Amino acid sequence: MLNNKPVGIFDSGYGGLTVFRSIFQQLPGYDYIYLGDTGRAPYGNRSFQTIHQYTWECVQWLFDKGCPLVILACNTASAKALRTIQQTDLKNEDPLKRVLGVIRPTAEVIGDYTKTKEIGVLGTKGTVQSESYLIEISHFFPDVKVYQQACPLWVPLIENGEYNKPGADYFVKQYLDQLLAQSPNIDTLLLACTHYPLLREKIKQFLPGNIQVVSQGDIVAKSLADYLQRHPEMDNNLSKNSTQQFFTTTDDTADFDQHAAFFFSAPVKSAFAEIRC
Helix, strand or coil: CCCCCCEEEEECCCCHHHHHHHHHHHCCCCCEEEEECCCCCCCCCCCHHHHHHHHHHHHHHHHHCCCCEEEECCHHHHHHCHHHHHHCHHHHCCCCCEEECCHHHHHHHHCCCCCCCEEEEEECHHHHHHCHHHHHHHHHCCCCEEEEEECCCHHHHHHCCCCCCHHHHHHHHHHHHHHHCCCCCCCEEEECCCCHHHHHHHHHHCCCCCCEEECCHHHHHHHHHHHHHHCHHHHCCCCCCCCEEEEECCCCHHHHHHHHHHHHCCCCCEEECCCCC
16 A cells, blocks of 8 residues: 555545645645545534534544644634644644644735735634634734634535536625725735635635735645655655545545535545544
8 A cells, every 4th residue: 555654634525625736736746645524514613522523533534544644624623623633632642643734824924915914814604703813813913903704605605516606796795895894904815714715716806906815725735845844754754656545424425526626626536434433
């Protein structure tokens, strides 16, 4: 088996594939396993306790597949589960295993994008309620003001294939208007959900030309490359055969593959993953 020490990439559904795509483009030599918990998605409106439970079960599944490093390519899981996993759950695991998220690497650089020092964050209800971006961005850019807007209907629109159709216009404009009404000086919008890059072009249609839209994929990929350079012990522990494996917790793998191809921008062939509860 070639994939004996792959990088694990987890998301509650399909959105993490936009991050995986960027990671594979920047770091193509490594082995990867992607796990989408589509059987229990969406996570956005679930409790902290449930999200932590589901996320940790999926992380353990990836550990069992040989992954010494797991990336939570999911803002909701990063916001509501990562801290507990890092500070508590990993204590009973191999000390060389690591779990990383997408919020901190994004917060470390997002302040460099804005000239007005005002940023808008678009995310799921769970991510917004956690206030993780408010907290993390303030650590790195205390002079930057952050405004948040939950967009609970965007993920269903995307996963049902309606994101590029005229029917999505109303719901995209509605949330953007609500966010921009909080301040006229916002010049940077962060897509703080890995699904949202599929809406990027439609979002830009309803924005003034001076507002830029930032996705996380390239940011997270660059951060991972830097992490592996700074941690050669982890880099040396990862297998490098340029392989990809995809798993889903729904038994309709054909449906997963069809949806996943839009997010990954390439054909996907998945297998069923049974998660121990």
